[in-house]
Amino acid sequence: MSKKPLILVTNDDGIAAQGIRELVEAVKPLGRVIVVAPDRPQSSMGHAITLDQPIRVEPVDLFEGVEAAYQVSGTPVDCVKIAVNKLLDERPDVCVSGINHGLNSSINVIYSGTLSAAMEAALEDIPSAGFSLDCVESRCDFRASAQAARIITEKILKFGLPTEVFLNVNIPNLKPEEIKGFKVCRQARARWEETYEERIDPRGRKYYWLTGRFVNYDKGQDTDEWALANGYISIVPITLDFTAHHAISYLLNRWKWNNNDNT
C-alpha cells in the first residue's frame, strides 16, 4: 500500500469559512484530502444530529487540489457520519476539524461543533483532532494555527493515538514566531457565567439574548487555559468514556441503599 493517507476535513463554521480553507491548505501536503462540511455555520451545535429532517449533499468546487468536497445540510456530526458511512469508498486515516474561529478550550468541548465532529470520528475509530484559534473574526491570522494543524496531523498519521482518545487543540492568537511551543495538558475547570439580555420586539413581546462570560476557576499550571494564557498551543487528549469512575464507589458506599434497592 503506497497510497497516500486519506484525510477527512470538516468544521462547524461552514464550508465557506476561512478556517477550513486554511486547514485544507495545511494538511494537503500530507495526503489526499476530502472535505465534507456543513453548508452553513453550525457553531455551538454540540453533538446534535439530524434525525427528523432528510439530509442533502452537494459537491462544491471551493478547494484546489482536493479529491472531493461536499457541503451537507446538517450538523458537523452529521457530516462525519455521512462521509464515513456513505460518501467515502475507503476509511479516512485521520479526521481533522476546524480551524475554528474562536477557542474551544476547557469545557467548551461539549458546546463545540468542531470538537463534536472530531469526537464522532473517534467513535468511528478514526484518529482525530479539532483545531481552534483564539480569533472570532471572519478574517484571522491563521499562520500559527495552520502550522500547528500540520504538525499534529503528521504526528497522528505517524504515531497514532490511544484508542477512544482524540485531541482538542487550541491556538493563541499570536504570530508563529511568538508561539512558545506545544503543551499537552488537562482540561481546565472553567465554565460560562450567563446573563440573558431582555428585549421587547416590535409587537410588544419579550425575548432574550444569551450572553456570557467565560470564567476559569482553575489555578493549575497543567491546564489548557494556563498554556494559552502563556503563549503555548494547548493539546488536551479527550476520552470517550464519560464515566466518573471515582464516583462509583462513592455512590455504592455513601448512598444508603435499602434492601429492595439491591445494587
Place this chain on the structure above:
Amino acid sequence: MSKKPLILVTNDDGIAAQGIRELVEAVKPLGRVIVVAPDRPQSSMGHAITLDQPIRVEPVDLFEGVEAAYQVSGTPVDCVKIAVNKLLDERPDVCVSGINHGLNSSINVIYSGTLSAAMEAALEDIPSAGFSLDCVESRCDFRASAQAARIITEKILKFGLPTEVFLNVNIPNLKPEEIKGFKVCRQARARWEETYEERIDPRGRKYYWLTGRFVNYDKGQDTDEWALANGYISIVPITLDFTAHHAISYLLNRWKWNNNDNT
C-alpha cells in the same frame, strides 16, 4: 430554613411529552417543582445552545401543583441556562431531566438532549440526573421509571453527589415488580453503526435519511448495557472532566517532539 427543596424539571421531548408529566408527578412529593422545558421535541440535540436566535419564554398551565412552568423556544441546555440565570429567584437544589422516551445508555449521553440538560445543571453546580426509559412510543408504562426517579432524586437531596458528577439513569421497559433493582455501573463501550437511506424527492433530487443500529461491543458485567439487559436500572455517574488523563503521558513519551515543539 425549613423551606422545601426546589426541584427544576426539564426534558428534551418537549413540554407536552408524557415523560415530563410523569417525572413531575414522581418528584412533586419531594419539594417545590418548577418546570422549564423546550416548546417542541428536541431529541438528539446534544449540547446545542442557541446563540444566533433570540429565545422566547411562555408560562404554561399544563401541570398541577407546581410553583411555575414555562416553555422555551430553545434546546434543553438553553432551558437550564435560562431557568437558572433568568427565571428562578433562587438556585434549585436538584435538577432532573426526562423521563426520556427512549434509552440514553452508554455513548448516547453525548447525543442526548436529556443528558445535556443534566450536564448543564451540573456545570452550574446543581446536583442533577437524567432519566430515560427503554420505550420510544409516545405512550409508555412509566411506573417503574417514575418510581426510580423519585428514589434517586430523594437520595440526591439527602446525600448529595460528588462535585462535577451527575447521573445517567436508564430504566428497562418492565413492570415495577419485574425490575431487579439498581446497579451503579460504568458506561459500556458501544456505538452506532449508521446507514444512510438514499431517496429521490419529487423534483428528482437525492436526499438521505439517517438510520442506525446500536452495537454494544463491551462484554463487561459492570456496564449499563449489562444491567439493562438483565432487568436492572442502570446508574452511571458522568464526569465533567473529559481529559483522557492516561493519554497525557502517552502523548509526551510516544510522540517524538522536536526541540522547537518544546512541550
